Amino acid sequence: GAVVSQHPSRVICKSGTSVKIECRSLDFQATTMFWYRQFPKQSLMLMATSNEGSKATYEQGVEKDKFLINHASLTLSTLTVTSAHPEDSSFYICSAIAMNTEAFFGQGTRLTVV
Amino acid sequence: RKEVEQDPGPFNVPEGATVAFNCTYSNSASQSFFWYRQDCRKEPKLLMSVYSSGNEDGRFTAQLNRASQYISLLIRDSKLSDSATYLCVVNPNSGYSTLTFGKGTMLLVSP
Numbered sequence: 001g002a003v004v005s006q007h008p009s010r011v012i013c014k015s016g017t018s019v020k021i022e023c024r025s026l027d028f029q030a031t032t033m034f035w036y037r038q039f040p041k042q043s044l045m046l047m048a049t050s051n052e053g054s055k056a057t058y059e060q061g062v063e064k065d066k067f068l069i070n071h072a073s074l075t076l077s078t079l080t081v082t083s084a085h086p087e088d089s090s091f092y093i094c095s096a097i098a099m100n101t102e103a104f105f106g107q108g109t110r111l112t113v114v
Numbered sequence: 115r116k117e118v119e120q121d122p123g124p125f126n127v128p129e130g131a132t133v134a135f136n137c138t139y140s141n142s143a144s145q146s147f148f149w150y151r152q153d154c155r156k157e158p159k160l161l162m163s164v165y166s167s168g169n170e171d172g173r174f175t176a177q178l179n180r181a182s183q184y185i186s187l188l189i190r191d192s193k194l195s196d197s198a199t200y201l202c203v204v205n206p207n208s209g210y211s212t213l214t215f216g217k218g219t220m221l222l223v224s225p
Contacts, residue, residue, distance in 0.1 A: 006157075034213070043118075043201070043217040044158070093157055095213075103213055105157035 003027055004096050006106025013084055013113055021079045021109045023094030029074035030096035034103075035067075038091040050077040050094075084113040117141065117214045120202050124220035131192045135219050137185040137202030146205035147178055149187045151198045152218065158201055161187075192223045 003026040013019050023033055031052045036044040048069055049057040056069035068080040081088055094106040120137045127133050139147075147164035162169065164176040164185055175188040185202055202216035 036215075044215040046212060046214075049212070091155070102160050105159070108155075108157045110155070 004030075004094065004104045004106045006094050006109055008109055009107055010110045011112070013111070015085055015113055016083055018080055018082045019084055019111060021081070021092055021094075021111075023077045023079070023096070023106050025075045025096045025104075028096075030077075031074060033071060033077040033094055033096045035069065035077075035079050036093045036095065038093065038108075044093065047079075047092075050079075052077075081111065084111070086113045089113045118202055118204050118216040120200075120216040120219045122217075122219070123199075124222050126222045126224065127192055128224055129192055129194060131223075132188065132190045133192055133221060134189075135187040135200050135202070135221075137187075137216055139183050139185070139202075139204045139214075141204070141206045142180075142183060144183075144204045144206045147185050148203040148205075148213075149174075149176060149185075150201040150203050150215075152201055153198050158203075158215075161200070189221075192221075194223050194225065197221055197223045 005024045005026050007022045033050040035047045037047050038044045046059050047062045050069045050071040052071045052074050058064045066082055071077040089112050091108050091110050093108040095103045097103055118139050149161040150158040151161045152158040162171050162176050164178045166178050168177045173190045177186045199218040199220045201218045204214045
């Protein structure tokens with residue numbers, strides 16, 4: 001079946017630094033990928049829609065200059081959390097739709113900013 | 115009213131029990147409905163889609179009531195391995211442009 005690979009699975013960084021998270025569709029092309037954030041005991045919240053070859057579409061309240069999204073190819077989208085702060089600590093998950101059927105999720109990245 | 119609302123949890127049930135999860139959604143134009151399962155600190159995985167006619171997959175039965183904007187998931191003969199958080203997911207559009215997640219209901223199946 002379709003696989004979405006997300007890397008890294010866990011990262012700890014210092015406050016003020018930037019962290020890049022990669023999301024790859026391994027056996028299918030994804031013109032659109034989605035980035036979610038999940039705080040403890042909360043639901044997944046859509047942050048942005050990543051479109052190959054064009055700018056990402058951000059949800060209301062999500063700072064586009066802080067959460068940089070690059071969808072450089074049909075199989076890779078990256079999310080960069082810039083100038084990370086402790087309140088950015090969360091579980092970040094990407095997903096992609098395979099052949100307009102099911103949404104597949106990456107394994108998630110647990111970000112801890114200290 | 116929240117877009118997707120689920121029963122608050124957790125549900126603690128013994129092995130073999132039948133458990134039902136309920137979910138309501140606010141957007142009457144929503145097109146697609148799903149139940150996802152999320153294990154602790156893992157990504158969500160599709161459990162089953164929910165069709166208007168209702169559908170069953172082994173011990174799992176999903177129902178949709180468009181008039182009441184209500185979705186349900188029934189798990190029969192609960193197993194220890196069913197312990198997880200169950201997410202009600204709604205796609206408000208005809209395509210797969212967005213998915214709206216409920217908060218999830220945690221199920222704990224004990225021996």
